Amino acid sequence: MHSYDLKGITVLFPFPAYNCQLNLMKKMISSLQSGQNALLESPTGTGKTLCLLCATLAWKEAYVARRQLEEALLKGLKAEDGSKQELLQRLTIAVSNNPRENFMNEPPKIFYASRTHSQLTQAVGELRNTAYRPNVCVLGSREQMCINEEVLRAPPLSRGNLCKQKISRKACEFHNGLENARTHVNLNLANTMMDIEDLVKFGQTHRACPYFLSREEIAKADIIFLPYNYLIDPYTRKAQGIDVKNAILIFDEGHNLESSCGEATSFEISTTDLSVCLHEAQQCISVASSPGYVEKDASAEDFAILRALIQKFRDELLAIPLSKDNDLIKPGEFIFQLFSNISVTFDNVDSLLKVIDSAMDLIAEVSHQQRRSTKMALNGFQTALKTVFREGYGEKAFEMAAICKSYKVHVSSQFPTRPVRDAWGKPLEVEEARTLSFWCFNSGIAMKDLVERGARSVILASGTLVGS
Numbered sequence: 234m235h236s237y238d239l240k241g242i243t244v245l246f247p248f249p250a251y252n253c254q255l256n257l258m259k260k261m262i263s264s265l266q267s268g269q270n271a272l273l274e275s276p277t278g279t280g281k282t283l284c285l286l287c288a289t290l291a292w293k294e295a296y297v298a299r300r301q302l303e304e305a306l307l308k309g310l311k312a313e314d315g316s317k318q319e320l321l322q323r324l325t326i327a328v329s330n331n332p333r334e335n336f337m338n339e340p341p342k343i344f345y346a347s348r349t350h351s352q353l354t355q356a357v358g359e360l361r362n363t364a365y366r367p368n369v370c371v372l373g374s375r376e377q378m379c380i381n382e383e384v385l386r387a388p389p390l391s392r393g394n395l396c397k398q399k400i401s402r403k404a405c406e407f408h409n410g411l412e413n414a415r416t417h418v419n420l421n422l423a424n425t426m427m428d429i430e431d432l433v434k435f436g437q438t439h440r441a442c443p444y445f446l447s448r449e450e451i452a453k454a455d456i457i458f459l460p461y462n463y464l465i466d467p468y469t470r471k472a473q474g475i476d477v478k479n480a481i482l483i484f485d486e487g488h489n490l491e492s493s494c495g496e497a498t499s500f501e502i503s504t505t506d507l508s509v510c511l512h513e514a515q516q517c518i519s520v521a522s523s524p525g526y527v528e529k530d531a532s533a534e535d536f537a538i539l540r541a542l543i544q545k546f547r548d549e550l551l552a553i554p555l556s557k558d559n560d561l562i563k564p565g566e567f568i569f570q571l572f573s574n575i576s577v578t579f580d581n582v583d584s585l586l587k588v589i590d591s592a593m594d595l596i597a598e599v600s601h602q603q604r605r606s607t608k609m610a611l612n613g614f615q616t617a618l619k620t621v622f623r624e625g626y627g628e629k630a631f632e633m634a635a636i637c638k639s640y641k642v643h644v645s646s647q648f649p650t651r652p653v654r655d656a657w658g659k660p661l662e663v664e665e666a667r668t669l670s671f672w673c674f675n676s677g678i679a680m681k682d683l684v685e686r687g688a689r690s691v692i693l694a695s696g697t698l699v700g701s
């Protein structure tokens with residue numbers, strides 16, 4: 234290992250570092266010392282990921298050392314030895330230039346985000362080449378980590394709900410196996426630097442669910458590798474128990490971030506999708522009205538209210554007057570008007586989301602029992618609601634006007650260009666289909682939320698940031 238003193242921090246690097254690498258690590262450390270955000274550009278092939286990891290982990294080690302030394306001094310370790318005070322001072326300067334930094338806080342967690350699963354696997358591989366051995370956690374989707382064959386055979390959109398069903402009925406042997414794995418296996422996952430493939434193999438060997446094993450590691454991890462959307466989507470953050478307060482958020486391959494932020498804050502839904510939602514809600518009413526139905530979180534009445542709301546929303550959409558070009562563009566706040574016309578607001582949206590969750594659970598269970606696939610269109614309606622009533626927006630109504638300026642609502646209508654006929658050539662009455670789009674033109678919306686939630690530093694790193 235090669236050792237470099239950068240801005241008062243000792244950084245261990247696996248190779249002799251080039252000047253551009255030293256500069257990048259210095260910039261990274263400066264941002265962490267000042268708790269600022271940074272855009273770091275370094276051409277492809279310059280070992281950017283390795284530099285980011287080494288600089289951040291070296292800084293964090295110094296932070297932990299600073300904290301431990303102060304704790305020891307507070308507990309009575311004699312400070313008359315001038316060298317200890319000197320070391321404390323040196324570490325204080327190296328770690329932070331904020332005079333109000335409270336070193337008794339938990340050291341910041343590091344979240345390392347990239348767009349694709351393979352980029353994350355590569356980053357974990359880079360980390361293995363360093364001298365640093367932090368506690369590591371890698372988060373992936375159920376798609377990547379579920380090992381229950383029965384659930385994997387279900388359509389992708391049903392898997393999450395099916396998994397929940399199985400857990401509540403204690404019917405997944407791998408979820409049941411978690412306790413056993415915790416007691417009988419030396420579960421030192423966090424310090425083994427496993428990537429997703431390793432975790433899946435580990436889960437298969439020990440008959441324990443890798444998806445939930447990885448989530449249990451979040452609390453003790455120093456560094457968490459995860460896809461972008463786990464950080465930028467507030468509902469996913471909440472569901473995964475991710476708290477960004479005082480955290481360091483590194484977005485690698487940051488040129489991809491803009492489109493991911495745009496996707497996380499926009500949606501599109503059509504009246505055809507809403508018709509399928511109506512059908513799904515109707516299915517739920519039928520099942521929940523049957524004598525054998527055991528009510529969990531929602532009743533037949535709740536599903537009937539859901540159906541009525543979706544029907545009204547669909548009618549509202551079809552009733553919007555369009556231009557002669559068969560479309561309409563409105564400012565962002567129009568979306569709230571549309572939802573308030575069906576009485577959905579920040580105050581009641583959480584209850585509605587819970588009913589949709591229950592409906593999707595029920596549909597997943599019924600379609601699984603009947604061995605048929607389902608579209609799970611309700612998932613799209615739920616996404617629309619979560620995008621509009623984004624977690625945190627309701628707390629700052631005074632900012633809504635500014636937020637809405639970043640959005641446009643677009644409604645478009647499509648009629649078939651040619652008459653549609655049945656098998657006997659008889660023209661069919663074809664319904665107009667409309668698409669509602671809620672487009673976000675400011676990727677800063679998603680990033681601002683992270684900063685407002687108290688992230689210590691948000692770092693965007695890429696080979697090509699300028700002009701992207």
Ligand code: SF4
Binds near residue numbers: 381400
């Ligand atoms: S608990 Fe794990 S293995 Fe079981 S269904 Fe859920 S994700 Fe799959």
